[in-house]
Amino acid sequence: MGAVLVGIATAWGRAREGGRVVVLDEGDRAVRASRGTFALVWVQSKGLGLAPYAGWTIRSSNAWGGFSDLLKQETGLDVCFQRPGGFHLALSEKELEARANTLKRLHNQPDIVDYKTEILGHDEVARMLPDIGREVVGASYCLLDGHVNSLRLFRTLHTALNARGVSYRPSHRVENITKVAGEFRLSTTQGEVRANRVALAAGNANMRLAPMVGLEAPMKPERGQIVVTERLRPFLNHPVVTLRQTDEGTVMIGDSKEESTDPSGLTLGVSATEAERAVRMFPLLANVNVVRTWSAIRVMTKDGFPIYDESETHPGAFVLCCHSGVTLCANHALTVAPMIARGALDKALVAPFSARRFHVPAAG
Ligand SMILES: Cc1cc2nc3c(=O)[nH]c(=O)nc-3n(C[C@H](O)[C@H](O)[C@H](O)COP(=O)(O)OP(=O)(O)OC[C@H]3O[C@@H](n4cnc5c(N)ncnc54)[C@H](O)[C@@H]3O)c2cc1C
Numbered sequence: 001m002g003a004v005l006v007g008i009a010t011a012w013g014r015a016r017e018g019g020r021v022v023v024l025d026e027g028d029r030a031v032r033a034s035r036g037t038f039a040l041v042w043v044q045s046k047g048l049g050l051a052p053y054a055g056w057t058i059r060s061s062n063a064w065g066g067f068s069d070l071l072k073q074e075t076g077l078d079v080c081f082q083r084p085g086g087f088h089l090a091l092s093e094k095e096l097e098a099r100a101n102t103l104k105r106l107h108n109q110p111d112i113v114d115y116k117t118e119i120l121g122h123d124e125v126a127r128m129l130p131d132i133g134r135e136v137v138g139a140s141y142c143l144l145d146g147h148v149n150s151l152r153l154f155r156t157l158h159t160a161l162n163a164r165g166v167s168y169r170p171s172h173r174v175e176n177i178t179k180v181a182g183e184f185r186l187s188t189t190q191g192e193v194r195a196n197r198v199a200l201a202a203g204n205a206n207m208r209l210a211p212m213v214g215l216e217a218p219m220k221p222e223r224g225q226i227v228v229t230e231r232l233r234p235f236l237n238h239p240v241v242t243l244r245q246t247d248e249g250t251v252m253i254g255d256s257k258e259e260s261t262d263p264s265g266l267t268l269g270v271s272a273t274e275a276e277r278a279v280r281m282f283p284l285l286a287n288v289n290v291v292r293t294w295s296a297i298r299v300m301t302k303d304g305f306p307i308y309d310e311s312e313t314h315p316g317a318f319v320l321c322c323h324s325g326v327t328l329c330a331n332h333a334l335t336v337a338p339m340i341a342r343g344a345l346d347k348a349l350v351a352p353f354s355a356r357r358f359h360v361p362a363a364g
Helices: 005-016 051-075 093-107 122-128 150-163 203-213 268-281 283-287 329-342 347-353 355-359
Strands: 022-024 086-090 118-121 138-142 167-169 174-180 183-188 191-195 198-200 222-229 243-245 251-253 290-298 307-310 317-321
Touching: 005 022, 005 150, 005 198, 005 317, 005 329, 022 191, 051 150, 051 329, 051 347, 086 093, 086 122, 093 118, 093 138, 118 122, 122 138, 150 167, 174 203, 198 203, 203 317, 222 268, 251 268, 268 283, 307 347, 307 355, 317 329, 329 347
Parallel strands: 022 167, 198 317
Antiparallel strands: 086 138, 118 138, 174 183, 183 191, 222 251, 222 290, 243 251, 307 317
């Protein structure tokens, strides 16, 4: 259940394996991270603190091209996935040094997958991003980074679900789940739905739903804000972690993190800081019009890494939740969904990503 990025990608992948798939979702007023996403398919710096997350992310990044081709074959729609390599720009020597140290710690972890991230100086960056400002002292660069058009991705996935005969039921908020005689019974605002298997992909709401089937999903949601400009001539051929030019020409700016969980608010100071840093990175943005700003609540587990788990007490129940649901979309559709169809998650997936990792007693 849950019908935005994680839920619909998994439902589509599950439908490809055959069988009847039903997606239960809240209505249009639901709080949805997917609605406010920045839409990077991002690799660099993922996995500091949990090395397998780097490998999991690279797997999805590598699968994304094939995933978007499959979607295009099924729907005729192009989600505009591109992987030209991405930058994390630094506006001072201190920022660049901090960035280099973070990447060193990441790549020094035992069992980390081997991939390349480079630290580049101003001139090297300027060769690929000619419009950077003088204040950009350098950047980290990773060839595996990319981005996609997130609104097209929703539309395409919903079209693909429809084509596969998946029953999408909006305004079916699940209130309770029980298992009776080997069958799950989901009480929704529009009556009961029965199923042999249940995959919880309800974002931060997994925290409430997972315990109903013997699972857990400790979450720590946070708010992010994005500023969008009018359409500009193409000037940015690579996404930057805080700024990207969409295939339609608009520039999206934002990478903020606030503890607030109010999805209706917008902290103007945060938008102003995002815009100010963007102008220092690309001075040509100084005179462009902002056409939209929004905030959205990130789906964030307590330690920031994904949770993929299956229930021991309620076999057939699964939970999936993660930040970076755009990046991991290909994995959810092509790797996790077939596991759910087979009735069990692979041990190699559950070992690093089960919520059991939160049971480790604190030292001392
Ligand atoms: C500002 C911002 C920037 C981001 N940038 C990136 C990025 O660049 N790259 C990237 O990979 N990721 C990014 N993310 C994260 C990514 O958007 C999320 O990981 C992804 O959208 C999570 O999708 P989801 O389907 O798990 O959750 P959500 O989008 O939150 O959806 C949850 C769904 O569950 C449904 N639901 C909830 N409770 C119930 C219930 N009881 N019954 C039925 N249905 C229910 C809701 O209706 C909703 O449809 C960003 C997020 C934010 C907020």
